Amino acid sequence: MNTIEQQIINHIAAHEHEIPIYQAPDNINKIWSKHKKNKRLRFISIAASALIFGLTLFHVANFTPQANTVAPWIAKSQQLERDLAQLTPTVLQMNEQQIIVSWQIHLALIDSELATLKPDSFAAVERWKTRSQLLEQMITLYQQPTTTLSV
Known part of the structure; x- marks a missing residue:
């Protein structure tokens, strides 16, 4: 060993307690x-x-499809059709007859769409609801003829 190396070793040994030792934190x-x-x-x-x-x-x-069945809507629709059949002899004005004809066309479209849908599908239930509402509007028009009814 040369003298410089020996001096460094001696210096480190003499001041060992003064040299800070850095240690990585224990994480x-x-x-x-x-x-x-x-x-x-x-x-x-x-x-x-x-x-x-x-x-x-x-x-x-x-899942029980009680709320999603078409049976009650079919029954309601049939009852509304019977009620409507009893009211049809009522004479309507020309514009009211045009409204009824457009609603009948709408009913025919709904019926043709229902023929293509699965019986208890959500779309079928919605179409039966729409059909029943349309029949109720027709009955209302026959019971209370008015020219201001919105189509």
């Missing part, structure tokens, strides 16, 4: 706790997703 506990927390949250989110999926499947499998 291992923080890192592992964050990892565990993320792992726990991931597990909770997967469990929640699986639960929601299971509940959705349960409700779809046990």
Whole structure:
């Protein structure tokens, strides 16, 4: 060893207690706790997703389409048609007859659309509702003829 190296070693040995030693902070506990927390949250989110999926499947499998059936609307429509048949001898003015004809065309379009739809589909239920409302308007026009009725 040369003298300079020896002097450096001697200086370090003499002042060893004065030399600051820098050590990286020990973040291992923080890192592992964050990892565990993320792992726990991931597990909770997967469990929640699986639960929601299971509940959705349960409700779809046990769905009773009571509110979504066309049967009550068909019955109502048939009753309204009978009521309308009793009122048709009423004589209407020309513009009211034109309104009735346009509504009859609309009814024919709804009937042709209903022929292509699945019986208990949402669209079919909506068409039956529309058909019943249209028949109610026709009955109202026959019962109370007016020229200001909005079409």
